[in-house]
Amino acid sequence: MENERCELIIMETSDLHGNVFPINYRDNEEVNAGLAKIATIIKSEREKNQYSLLIDNGDVIQGTPLTYYYAKFLPEKKNPLVNLLNDLNYDCAVIGNHEFNYGSELIQAAVNESQFPWLSANIIIGETKESAFGPPYLVKEFENGLRVAVLGITTHFIPNWENPNHIVGLQFEDALACAKRWIDYIQKNEDYDLLVVSYHGGFERDLSTGERGEAVTGENQAYAICHEIEGIDILLTGHQHRMIADTLNGVTVVQPGYNGQALGKVKAVFEKFEGKWALKSCSSQLIEVDHSVQADPHILKMTEKYEKDTQIWLDQPIAKIIGDMTISDALEVRLGDHPLIEFFNHVQMDASGARISSTALFDNRSRGFQEQVTMRDIVSNYIYPNTLKVIRITGQDMKDALEICASYFMLDKDGEIQVNPAFAEPKPQHYNYDMWEGIEYEFDIRNPIGERVVKLSIKGDPVQMKVEYDVVMNNYRAGGGGNYNMFKDKPVIKEIQTDMTELIANFMLKRKTIYASCDHNWKVVR
The missing domain is CATH 3.60.21.10 (Metallo-dependent phosphatases)
Structure with missing residues (x-):
């Protein structure tokens, strides 16, 4: 049986x-x-x-x-x-x-x-x-x-x-x-x-x-x-x-x-x-x-x-862009200053009063802003409900963080630039590459990882490793997210509890017209 x-x-x-x-x-x-x-x-x-x-x-x-x-x-x-x-x-x-x-x-x-x-x-x-x-x-x-x-x-x-x-x-x-x-x-x-x-x-x-x-x-x-x-x-x-x-x-x-x-x-x-x-x-x-x-x-x-x-909310018109804030290649955005990233950093600096800011391109499918911007465009380009924190870090912390950013890149045998697999596998983590405003810096990715920050200054003066600086960033990064342990448990000078999507929308609604700008404060040398 x-x-x-x-x-x-x-x-x-x-x-x-x-x-x-x-x-x-x-x-x-x-x-x-x-x-x-x-x-x-x-x-x-x-x-x-x-x-x-x-x-x-x-x-x-x-x-x-x-x-x-x-x-x-x-x-x-x-x-x-x-x-x-x-x-x-x-x-x-x-x-x-x-x-x-x-x-x-x-x-x-x-x-x-x-x-x-x-x-x-x-x-x-x-x-x-x-x-x-x-x-x-x-x-x-x-x-x-x-x-x-x-x-x-x-x-x-x-x-x-x-x-x-x-x-x-x-x-x-x-x-x-x-x-x-x-x-x-x-x-x-x-x-x-x-x-x-x-x-x-x-x-x-x-x-x-x-x-x-x-x-x-x-x-x-x-x-x-x-x-x-x-x-x-x-x-x-x-x-x-x-x-x-x-x-x-x-x-x-x-x-x-x-x-x-x-x-x-x-x-x-x-x-x-x-x-x-x-x-x-x-x-x-x-x-x-x-x-x-x-x-x-x-x-x-x-x-x-x-x-x-x-859907009705998403199609609300918010503002008009003068200039080009569109994206055609996510990798190119990360190789040199881009108007969309500069805009995000300006919104963060405006909301917080901080003079130094960092943000990321969170999604490789982002297409930036066309001439007419709606809420759909905002939530499509800034996809996380992040809030902001201003934390106090040292110049050394800043340099260490930038070295993590610089590790995003690799050169193949032909000298062509590639994304470090650590940022792509087993889960894509392109959002862990930050781009900064309020400082000037350069990465030379021909150098070994950990030795790629070849320039770091503020208004032409070298960043001092022991001096403290106030920086605004999203709450995820400020807590050390993405293995940015140098930011963990740092003094919080200010918190902005409004989501970044709301801050972006409010910034645009107040001004109605946004001018695309790019001061080229940073670049990647290869």
Whole structure:
């Protein structure tokens, strides 16, 4: 007599970043992404499988003009993304780092509206050791008696990036240490047949070779989780925006990209022995969105009013540009001063009163500003809800930061300029290359990394290494984000809590006409 068998599928979304409609907000062209298309796949998988579990792995309520417009103008209404997760009957979600971007009130409201638990065992309230937003784990029992335990954890690097006002009273425990403790607890105190860890974090090493793929920071610990903790059957990951379906040290792992490009799927097959389910096999795959996948009309209808209001807002005219602020080549922007970057720095200096500023080109798809500027143009070119800080740093700190920037470039064997793979793999981090205003500097990238800053002055006078300077930058960088550790814990002279997109819009609305300028205060020598 054959043993009784059953199959369970676990579906994962991660890093949706507020993408519902399958469009690019720059021009409203259709793209193969978004929760509306993912919903079609989810429903199809449920029709084919009797037993399923649906988990969101974090970074879901922030990231598009839709979510920004909701957060700024409609926070008293239901959260559009939570509405959809409720409608799709998610079993649970994990807190991602970007969940905090719109402030503590909005994330708490989202949690309160959710008809599913938010898990994150390592985000705790003060010294209480209580999970801040929901239980650290859940155990779901199906009608056939199969029991699945799901532990949720989040990268503990959030304090390095987030506005401190958004995380008041919270502590972020080391994700690896927390996972070890809670898995030990679950193993001793719960009856289950499958152990799943959903981790809003990624892999710090290459899965096949074990070679370290990033600086030793602790931001991503998935490789260590698979190797140092016994008993995990499945590890759902995210944060790095990678496409992964693999096995690592006997653990089935998956990561489904970002913006709803794919649904992560794990199939677990069980057989019953002596009245208890036993895992016989486990495999992962990515179901990618393509043109054959139609957006779910019900999901679109549920979000229609939010989207319509967002689109009207995006098309509001803001200002007129005199001169050229367009971008045709992102690399060229980073090789020498550009009017768009100079404009961003001028907005920061105007808002803060600081005489030195740094910013980045956050997205290689940015196209700059045409003659007529709308809100759509602003949010397409400045894509993050950053606030600003003025911090006090030494000349040495400034030079060290510029050396990190200079490491962005490499020369190939033919002397052609390339982007250092450290800024492109495993996750593109072009936003970690800053460009400064208020100082004059040059990089000679023919020199070894760490010795490339060959000029650094202010109004013609050399920057003094021990002298202190006040610099305005975004809150992410001011906290040391991007491995700019020289900025961490520096004195904060001033904070500007208004988002940069609002500062840019207000700057333009006040002046109506903006003149493109470029003082060529810096360049890259090659």
